[in-house]
Every structure is written in structure tokens, then in C-alpha cells.
Amino acid sequence: MEIYYVICRALSWGLLIGFFLGGFKLMAGRKEYTEKQVRASKLLLAKITGVVKYLTILTLILGLLWCVYFLILGCAVPGQAEYATNMSQLIVSVLTVISIIFAFLEFVRRTDDR
Incomplete structure (x- = not known):
């Protein structure tokens, strides 16, 4: 540590x-950047944002799946309730970080569109 x-x-x-x-x-x-450089950087950012969007959706769906699993595990096996809670909290914290990164990229992309 x-x-x-x-x-x-x-x-x-x-x-x-x-x-x-x-x-x-x-x-x-x-x-000062040329118009060509500005267009190229916007295109690259749009591609990166598209990839990150699909990865974010994938991780959110997987996170939902595993959180439901750990919810059921905690209910079905009371001895594993603390473990299930800890794992669910870990999953949610990772998903929060991923969502924040995606939101930041979307903000940057939409700010550039103005």
C-alpha cells in the first residue's frame, strides 16, 4: 500500500x-492550426468516442449482469453476503470511473462541435 x-x-x-x-x-x-488539422483531429476524436461508447455500453451491461449475480448470491447464501456486497461495490466503482471517462470524451467532442 x-x-x-x-x-x-x-x-x-x-x-x-x-x-x-x-x-x-x-x-x-x-x-494556429490549419483547417485540415482541425478536421483531422475532430474526425479522430469522433472515432475514439464511438469506440469508447460501445466499450462503455458493454461494460455497463456486464456490470449489471454481475451485480445481479452477486445480489442473488447474497440472498441465496447468507454466508457469502459480505463478499457479494464487496464485489458489487467494486463493480459499481469501476463502472463509475468508466462512465466518467466516457462523459468527459463526449463533453470534449460536443464542445468542439460549436
Whole structure:
């Protein structure tokens, strides 16, 4: 756990420093892109978002399936109720992260459409 804590702390500092340095760079000036480069990046983002959408749907369906399984397991075998609850919580937390990533990509894609 100590190694995981150090990694999370280092990533947090890296994100904070990168965020503020990126903000300063953004305020300093913008790079101009050609229309061809803008179209190519929008097309790539649309393709990536499409793939991520289907992967998100797949993981949500699989998550629902396994959460129902663990619900039934917890009801049918009372000795396994705590295990089933822990597994369901783990599945839901992973699905939440995946859904947040998908929502962010959709937000970026729709913001670029304006």
C-alpha cells in the first residue's frame, strides 16, 4: 500500500503542476492550426468516442449482469453476503470511473462541435 500511496501522491503533484503550467502556456498564446488539422483531429476524436461508447455500453451491461449475480448470491447464501456486497461495490466503482471517462470524451467532442 505504501508504494500505491507514493504513486498516487506523485501523480497528483504531476497533474497539479502540469495543470498550472498548461494554464500559463495557454494564457501566453495560442498556436494556429490549419483547417485540415482541425478536421483531422475532430474526425479522430469522433472515432475514439464511438469506440469508447460501445466499450462503455458493454461494460455497463456486464456490470449489471454481475451485480445481479452477486445480489442473488447474497440472498441465496447468507454466508457469502459480505463478499457479494464487496464485489458489487467494486463493480459499481469501476463502472463509475468508466462512465466518467466516457462523459468527459463526449463533453470534449460536443464542445468542439460549436
